[in-house]
Amino acid sequence: MARLDVTEMFQDISFPGHLHTQDSLQQAVEFNFQDTDILIASYPKSGTTWMQEIVTLVYSRGDPHLSQTVPNWTRAPWLEQYYCTAVLEASSAVPRLLTTHLPYRLLRTAIQDSKAKVIYVSRNPKDVMVSFYHFHKMANFLPDIGSFPEFLDRFLEGKLHFGSWFEHIIGWTQTAAVSNLLHVTYEEMLLDPQGAIKKISLFLQCPLAEDEINNCVKHCSFSSMKDNKMINYTLVPQEIMDHSKGSFMRKGEIGDWKNMFTEEQRRRFDSVFSSKMQQCSLQFVWEKPDEEEPNEEEKLPQNNTEPRK
Ligand SMILES: Nc1ncnc2c1ncn2[C@@H]1O[C@H](COP(=O)(O)OS(=O)(=O)O)[C@@H](OP(=O)(O)O)[C@H]1O
Numbered sequence: 001m002a003r004l005d006v007t008e009m010f011q012d013i014s015f016p017g018h019l020h021t022q023d024s025l026q027q028a029v030e031f032n033f034q035d036t037d038i039l040i041a042s043y044p045k046s047g048t049t050w051m052q053e054i055v056t057l058v059y060s061r062g063d064p065h066l067s068q069t070v071p072n073w074t075r076a077p078w079l080e081q082y083y084c085t086a087v088l089e090a091s092s093a094v095p096r097l098l099t100t101h102l103p104y105r106l107l108r109t110a111i112q113d114s115k116a117k118v119i120y121v122s123r124n125p126k127d128v129m130v131s132f133y134h135f136h137k138m139a140n141f142l143p144d145i146g147s148f149p150e151f152l153d154r155f156l157e158g159k160l161h162f163g164s165w166f167e168h169i170i171g172w173t174q175t176a177a178v179s180n181l182l183h184v185t186y187e188e189m190l191l192d193p194q195g196a197i198k199k200i201s202l203f204l205q206c207p208l209a210e211d212e213i214n215n216c217v218k219h220c221s222f223s224s225m226k227d228n229k230m231i232n233y234t235l236v237p238q239e240i241m242d243h244s245k246g247s248f249m250r251k252g253e254i255g256d257w258k259n260m261f262t263e264e265q266r267r268r269f270d271s272v273f274s275s276k277m278q279q280c281s282l283q284f285v286w287e288k289p290d291e292e293e294p295n296e297e298e299k300l301p302q303n304n305t306e307p308r309k
Contacts, residue, residue, distance in 0.1 A: 004240065005143045011106060013163035018141035018240070019081045028080035029106050035115035036095040038204065040076060043168040044101050044161075045131035046123040047186035049231055049248075051200075052076040053220045054189070055097055055119070058201045061208060062215025071230045079107075101162045104171030112177050117203065120172045123186035124284040125165050126257035126269060129155045131250065133260070138246040140239060152265055156272045166276040174280055187254055187285035193217045222252035255287040 006017030010025040033039070038055060042048040052072045060066050066075065076097040077087040088096065095117075100107065111118070123131075129152065136145040142161060145151045151160075158164025173183055182203040189196045197216045201208045208216070218224065225231050226249035233241050233248040241248070261269070 003144060004141045007143070007161070013103070013106075014159075014161050015080070016141045016161055019078070021082050024082040024084065025080050027085060028100070028102060029110060031079055031107075031110045033111055033114035033116040034096065037114070037116035038095050038097050039079070039111070039116055039118045040097070040099045040121065041104075041107075041118055041172055042099075042101060042121040043128060043165050045128045045135060047121045047189060048099060048101070050186070050189060050220060050225070051119060051121045051184070052097070052099060053225060053231060054197060054200055054216065055204065057216040057219055058197065058204055058206055058208065061206075062212040062219065064215075064219040067219065068228060068230055071235060103163055103168045104176045105167070108177070115179060117180040118172075118176075118178050118182070119200065119203070120176075120181060120183045121186065122169055122173070122183065122282075124254070124257075124286050125155075125169075125273070126261065126266075126286065127186075127254065128165060130257045130260050132160065134246055134250055135248070138242050138248075140242055148260060149265070152269070156269065169282070170277075170280055173282060185285070190252070190254060191285070191289065193220070222249065225249055226252075253288070254285060258287070 004018045008015045008017040008020045008022065008025070010020070010022065011029075015025065040048060040051045040055065042051070049072055052075060053067055056067045056072075056075055057064065073081075073083075074087055076099045077084040079098050079100045080102055084098075132155070133145065133148060133151045136142045136151070145154070154160050155165065158167060162168075172181075180203075182200070184196055184200060194213055194217055197213050197220075198208070201213070226247070229235055231249075234243060238244075
């Protein structure tokens with residue numbers, strides 16, 4: 001199937017032209033945030049959809065009705081995509097739930113003086129990259145990415161659509177002058193969903209009872225979301241997302257990068273990561289915890305050389 005791949009360049013970052021125009025990007029950087037707005041910010045493939053789901057469920061106190069009847073891109077439109085204004089105009093919801101993949105530098109002027117709440121979602125970048133690689137195969141609005149080694153090069157150079165992962169995470173977590181920002185990781189949502197949902201609900205000033213939290217956990221689980229047409233993108237026409245080439249809800253794991261990276265690629269990634277993240281104190285979970293600290297007898301030879309980050 002022919003790709004719909006058209007690139008839109010904006011402030012040195014490339015975006016898929018299918019969803020972004022110069023006007024929509026310009027409107028995003030000039031967006032008039034209201035103090036009641038909730039903005040989910042993330043680099044692609046970091047757990048954006050999961051957070052859209054969690055926030056929807058928190059506000060409905062664990063009731064899945066809204067998340068099972070309204071697509072995520074309408075519930076929490078991407079600020080920079082062409083349809084955002086129309087969705088916002090058609091809705092009277094308060095608070096407004098918005099999503100963005102833009103780096104902080106593009107939204108700084110619009111958001112820095114606002115009291116809007118920002119939830120920044122991050123994920124270990126090796127898993128982000130692998131998830132993004134697989135997504136490129138099914139998403140016809142993204143460029144043909146070639147081989148995995150080529151994709152790795154482009155990720156490390158910050159040349160993929162949506163720009164550099166390094167700039168994104170450093171901008172939002174280390175330099176953002178946003179008064180209300182909560183940083184949540186994909187890994188904490190996976191390893192401690194109750195704790196993550198509790199933290200998010202408190203940040204949203206919508207504290208939940210234990211059974212409400214448990215209902216949120218149930219309805220935002222990987223298996224539940226994978227079957228939900230309002231989230232799994234099976235509603236999107238095949239010429240935009242080709243589901244014969246993969247699933248949006250693909251694996252949902254920590255450490256899938258180990259199935260793709262060679263030892264040499266891991267070393268190169270770690271070296272670029274160390275140099276670009278020198279000033280950044282964030283810690284990342286790179287593997288499932290039960291694989292992090294194996295017994296002496298269980299250690300595989302290649303794990304002996306794996307740096308602990
Ligand atoms: N509930 C739940 N549990 C575990 N994992 C989940 C969940 N929801 C989404 N995902 C995984 O998140 C990846 C998609 O990330 P994004 O939603 O940020 O993608 S996008 O930027 O909106 O295209 C993609 O990761 P991979 O499976 O590694 O490709 C999804 O499977």
